[in-house]
Amino acid sequence: MSDMAGVVGVVNAGSSSLKFSLFDGDHCFLDGQVDGIGIRPEFRAKDAAGVAVAGPDLSWPAPKSPAEALMALLPWLRDRLEGRPLAGLGHRVVHGGAKHERPERVTPALLEELGRLSPLAPLHQPHNLAPIRTALEKAPGLPQVACFDTAFHHTMPAVVQAYAIPSRLAAKGIRRYGFHGLSYEYIASALPKMAPGIAEGRVVVAHLGNGASLCGLRAGRSIATTMGFSALDGLPMGTRCGELDPAVILHLLSQEGMTVPEVEDLLYRRSGMLGLSGISSDFRELLASREPVARFAIEVFVHRVARGIGSLAAALGGLDGLVFTAGVGENAAPVRAMVCEACAWLGIELDPEANASHAGRITTAGSRIPAHVVPTNENLMIARHTRAALRA
Numbered sequence: 001m002s003d004m005a006g007v008v009g010v011v012n013a014g015s016s017s018l019k020f021s022l023f024d025g026d027h028c029f030l031d032g033q034v035d036g037i038g039i040r041p042e043f044r045a046k047d048a049a050g051v052a053v054a055g056p057d058l059s060w061p062a063p064k065s066p067a068e069a070l071m072a073l074l075p076w077l078r079d080r081l082e083g084r085p086l087a088g089l090g091h092r093v094v095h096g097g098a099k100h101e102r103p104e105r106v107t108p109a110l111l112e113e114l115g116r117l118s119p120l121a122p123l124h125q126p127h128n129l130a131p132i133r134t135a136l137e138k139a140p141g142l143p144q145v146a147c148f149d150t151a152f153h154h155t156m157p158a159v160v161q162a163y164a165i166p167s168r169l170a171a172k173g174i175r176r177y178g179f180h181g182l183s184y185e186y187i188a189s190a191l192p193k194m195a196p197g198i199a200e201g202r203v204v205v206a207h208l209g210n211g212a213s214l215c216g217l218r219a220g221r222s223i224a225t226t227m228g229f230s231a232l233d234g235l236p237m238g239t240r241c242g243e244l245d246p247a248v249i250l251h252l253l254s255q256e257g258m259t260v261p262e263v264e265d266l267l268y269r270r271s272g273m274l275g276l277s278g279i280s281s282d283f284r285e286l287l288a289s290r291e292p293v294a295r296f297a298i299e300v301f302v303h304r305v306a307r308g309i310g311s312l313a314a315a316l317g318g319l320d321g322l323v324f325t326a327g328v329g330e331n332a333a334p335v336r337a338m339v340c341e342a343c344a345w346l347g348i349e350l351d352p353e354a355n356a357s358h359a360g361r362i363t364t365a366g367s368r369i370p371a372h373v374v375p376t377n378e379n380l381m382i383a384r385h386t387r388a389a390l391r392a
Contacts, residue, residue: 006085006086007084008086008088008390013067014124017066018069020033021379024084026380028383032044032053034073037068041059056075058072066131068134069131071138088144088390090382093148093149095114095121095148095150097114098177100150103145103148103151105389106144114129120177145389147381147385151181152181153178153215174229176229177228178213178228180326183376186381187217187374194372194374195370203319203320204217206305207326208328209328210238210239211238212242212305213234218316223316224312225312226312232267236271236276238281239273239274239275240267244267277291277294284332287332301335305342306342321370321372322370322371323373324336324371324372329373330376337352340362346369348371350364351367
């Protein structure tokens with residue numbers, strides 16, 4: 001296509017939710033989501049000014065899946081375009097495997113290939129793909145682009161990607177992939193404007209949220225990251241365990257009598273901050289709680305983040321800057337303060353007032369290593385990728 005003028009829709013599907021945005025160039029003029037799909041769908045959306053927008057009636061027939069929700073939303077979304085064409089849909093797809101280093105136009109063959117990666121990201125991949133498959137079937141004339149969370153990390157050196165396992169297994173795709181790539185790619189694109197002093201240097205980005213990871217950037221390219229073969233590795237998360245001695249899994253299977261599905265459920269859905277605290281997977285609830293176990297869970301998280309930052313600084317050969325992003329990284333000042341204090345040995349000197357006010361830079365003027373807070377925007381990254389892929 002030579003002229004891709006028009007609106008790009010961005011879709012991020014979960015197990016019972018569907019997030020969506022409409023972009024005209026880099027301008028997002030509609031952003032919303034449907035939660036509670038399959039139980040009681042709840043719609044909310046806002047325009048570019050942050051004003052709530054009334055949505056379509058999803059009560060009857062109520063969508064039973066995010067795929068059905070997307071098809072129910074499409075006519076309403078087209079009405080919001082005010083005569084502008086819908087150029088296509090861009091989808092977040094967590095796993096692109098070893099082959100896919102950049103976003104790609106969706107075809108039936110690509111969907112089939114991506115479906116085979118679902119065991120590597122069971123909480124995300126099947127749900128990411130279902131709306132794409134439905135739209136391909138019911139709206140075949142609507143172009144779609146898959147944008148992969150793993151693609152950004154293809155720049156990691158081979159020694160970083162490798163596990164110390166037999167090469168025949170590595171040849172089958174068992175290697176470190178890394179995730180949250182769309183977020184890290186956006187941060188890398190934003191640093192020249194938001195923090196130009198470190199944009200071309202050695203930077204650790206802390207994507208801290210319900211899903212959490214770290215990435216070491218050199219001149220805006222991924223050099224190393226904490227997530228690996230799956231989105232289960234690395235830092236403890238809301239309900240995911242993070243880094244774990246493989247022998248623990250063997251023990252659960254052989255000594256505790258657990259089945260593989262039971263172990264999967266434990267590690268993906270009942271561990272992390274929820275498992276540590278026994279209270280909640282939500283950092284806001286844990287920070288507000290007076291229970292010692294809540295404080296302990298946060299301390300474990302901070303310890304692992306600080307240790308990960310040190311590890312990535314070693315992989316980068318030094319450190320020129322630290323960036324916090326995502327839900328916890330952008331909003332939880334106490335967590336940022338604890339991480340910075342644990343990393344004081346690296347030359348990070350926190351400015352408590354700047355941190356409390358969520359300033360763009362949260363370290364003192366004399367801090368040898370600056371720390372910044374940069375809001376991420378994965379949807380904008382997807383919109384840019386989608387437009388470029390459709391233009392190619």
